[in-house]
Amino acid sequence: MAAISAFQASSSTSSGAAGADNRNARRIAVVERDPDLRKQILHSLQTRQFAIVECANATALYRNLLTAPCDIAVIASDLPDDNPRSVALHLRQHSDIGIIVLDAEAGCHGEADSYHEIADACFAKPVDLDGLAAVVTAMHSLQHHMRAMPARAGAGQPEWELALDGWTLRTPEGASIDLSAPERNVLLRLVNTGAGGHPVSHDSLIGSLTSDVYDFDPHRLEMLIYRLRKKVALMSPLPLPLRAVRGMGYLCTIVRSNN
Structure with missing residues (x-):
């Protein structure tokens, strides 16, 4: 130890x-x-x-x-x-x-x-x-x-967009990234609940993946986000605008697409 x-x-x-x-x-x-x-x-x-x-x-x-x-x-x-x-x-x-x-x-x-x-x-x-x-x-x-x-990454803050149906993430350069069902659920919760720059709690994100948050290994959420970052890195020179807020959860600046 x-x-x-x-x-x-x-x-x-x-x-x-x-x-x-x-x-x-x-x-x-x-x-x-x-x-x-x-x-x-x-x-x-x-x-x-x-x-x-x-x-x-x-x-x-x-x-x-x-x-x-x-x-x-x-x-x-x-x-x-x-x-x-x-x-x-x-x-x-x-x-x-x-x-x-x-x-x-x-x-x-x-x-x-x-x-x-x-x-x-x-x-x-x-x-x-x-x-x-x-x-x-x-x-x-x-x-x-x-x-x-x-x-x-440039000094500006280009927008990342989540499609209305939640199945596609669009990078500022216009590339489209297909999402799995768990990735979609987590990003929808982040975008909807975290609108206005509010951190979304770990429990809330876990709640988007399961109905029993107490029987869910929190490490699975970390792994999902880790792998999503890697998926994005293959498609964009810009990092996914998602950061951990210690003791609170995650904060993202992805917005919902209008079309």
């Missing part, structure tokens, strides 16, 4: 000057208890010019992140000291690191045990090393694109 607390305390500063120095370091953490599999993944990713931080457990990951910020963490589902859901939650709350789960029970392809709610990608064991390397490369490129967006 000490390693987790230290990581949480340092992550706010590491996202500043130290984080900026490491943004393009191409550093990947591989968190896997099997040393042979760690070595296989290491060699596969090194051929793509990634630097690898080897960790046998979650505690080692947290300790390494204190001094060696990483862009992506590849996390096994059968760690000896923690489970990937807890690890992913800590990482999501305190960093913008990408997360890939290696599922020892092949739950990636199931419904109930899927890790897609907590991870950007999931691979069943035995791991397809070429496929993993390709996904890591694509994720790193997307991260680089997203981090560069604020510098490319």
Whole structure:
């Protein structure tokens, strides 16, 4: 727990000057208890010019992140000291690191045990090393694109529009982004309830996704918004105008379309 607390305390500063120095370091953490599999993944990713931080457990990951910020963490589902859901939650709350789960029970392809709610990608064991390397490369490129967006965004405040039916988000450049049903529900709640610059609470947003807010994992909302940001980053050089308001919820400046 000490390693987790230290990581949480340092992550706010590491996202500043130290984080900026490491943004393009191409550093990947591989968190896997099997040393042979760690070595296989290491060699596969090194051929793509990634630097690898080897960790046998979650505690080692947290300790390494204190001094060696990483862009992506590849996390096994059968760690000896923690489970990937807890690890992913800590990482999501305190960093913008990408997360890939290696599922020892092949739950990636199931419904109930899927890790897609907590991870950007999931691979069943035995791991397809070429496929993993390709996904890591694509994720790193997307991260680089997203981090560069604020510098490319103009000084003005162009409007983002949500279509009247809520199924399409239009960027200031005129691109149209199709939304899934959960994304539509959340954006409709943000635009309708948050009109006039009012933050929308987490409970209100969760209420747009389920009828039982007390039996809903709040982390699923964070993941939905995280993935929506990534979807938008592929279509627009401008960041999605949605920001977290600590202790309150989310605030967005998207408007409803008139046509």
